[in-house]
Amino acid sequence: MTASTVQTAAAPAGAGQRLGIVLAACCLGQFMNVLDASVVNVALPVIAEELRLDRHHLQLVNNAYTVVVCGFLLLGGRLADLFGQRRVFLAGVGLFTLASAVGGAAHSPATLILARAFQGLGAAVMAPATLTVLGTTFTRPEARAKAFGWWSGVSGAAGAVGVLAGGAITEWLSWRWTLLINVPIGIALFVTVCCAVPRGPHRDGPRPGLDLPGAVAVTLGLMAVVCAVAEAHTYGWMSPVVLVPLVGGVALLALFVLIQARFAAHPLVPLGVFRIRSVAAANLVAFFSVAALFSTFYFFTLLLQNVLGYSPVRTGLSYLPLSAGIALGGWGVSSLVPRIGPRPVLMSGLSLSCLGLLWLARADAHATYVADLLGPALLLGFGMGAVLNATTNAATAGLPVHQAGLGSGLLNATRQLGSALGLVTLAALSAHRIDEASGPGPSASVQALASGYGLALTGAAAFTAAGLLAALAVPRACGQGGFQAFSRR
Known part of the structure; x- marks a missing residue:
């Protein structure tokens, strides 16, 4: 499938080229967003050495983003509805690009961490805008599904490509x-x-106001919860460093929920x-599926490097089948969803x-790539590509055009929460298993690591099983307005 198939279904031939460029721009924007969450991971040890960062501050390089x-994802999605999708898209791209330049030139830890935070702000504004633009540009169900197929395939593959790009860039540049x-x-x-x-x-009539109290409450609330979750692995759940921001x-x-229900004249998220x-069920599926996928990126990398002894570049190359599977899965089901x-x-x-993750969880120090890793990577990639496409359609198709940014921001926020909470949960399980299984000698240490990573991957499979249960609540009807009609039955 090519972009031209999307164009033909969405508009007359004269507009096809422009629609193809719009699709490419939205996919590239989302690719940058997701890529940046993973591309820096491989470079963290080198960054720590050059900027003299200790372990805690090194973690902030990722956590700040x-x-x-x-x-800011919910607020970013709402801004696209209120102030125009192109204007907000441009603001996100400009801020993200400027922050990337400052971070790349940083010579102090504070500058790098601050630049990463502004990169995150730019991404939070840009990510919902890309999905909003697609949803309002490609309005026919077939064209919409194909456009979302490209966007979803790029979203999933970018995380895996980031590992490859990060390893190559760090080692060679x-x-x-x-x-x-x-x-x-x-x-x-x-x-x-x-x-x-x-x-x-x-938009006819005056522009609705922005729910500033709700925006402040949800933005600070989400930041505090994610910050607490990110620090839990370092300090433990009962530490004040974790408990105070978590409770707050x-x-x-x-x-925020109270403001939306009782006080907001123009709610940021109408309850x-x-x-x-479709919206409620698809967001629940997105939470569990992304918790599984992005946790797998982390533990698969550790398995390859710490258990099987792969170099950063070889680790990146090992992700190619997974990346290709995600892309093919997202694009391959785009004609089926409508x-x-x-x-x-x-x-x-x-x-x-789920099958791919259970298979991958069996890998140990004697695993070979072709026999033990290639098959699981392809199963996981194709399955997750299909899931990313279908959840994107289900979570946005039931909303009116003027709430497209709301649906986009909500879906992206759900995915971010899933990735953060899923990873910290599985990291805690893995660390406990590794401590229990550790023994004297390097061979015992490697086996303990393999056991811990295997448990984490089994946990990721459990997340996909939870997503499978949530998928039972997703409506069968598909297409523009179809979900709303079905939800009233």
């Missing part, structure tokens, strides 16, 4: 280029968005959106992913 992205590579790409994307992305549908974050999120069955609905696609994709 993750916490800010998660905190410099860790700084893991950030600086965004600058020329960002400039090209900014120009493309200016020229090709439409302003969005015209939960309280702020409860306050009625969760009465749309015809049969998202539920069968979700259940099939989650079943394949």
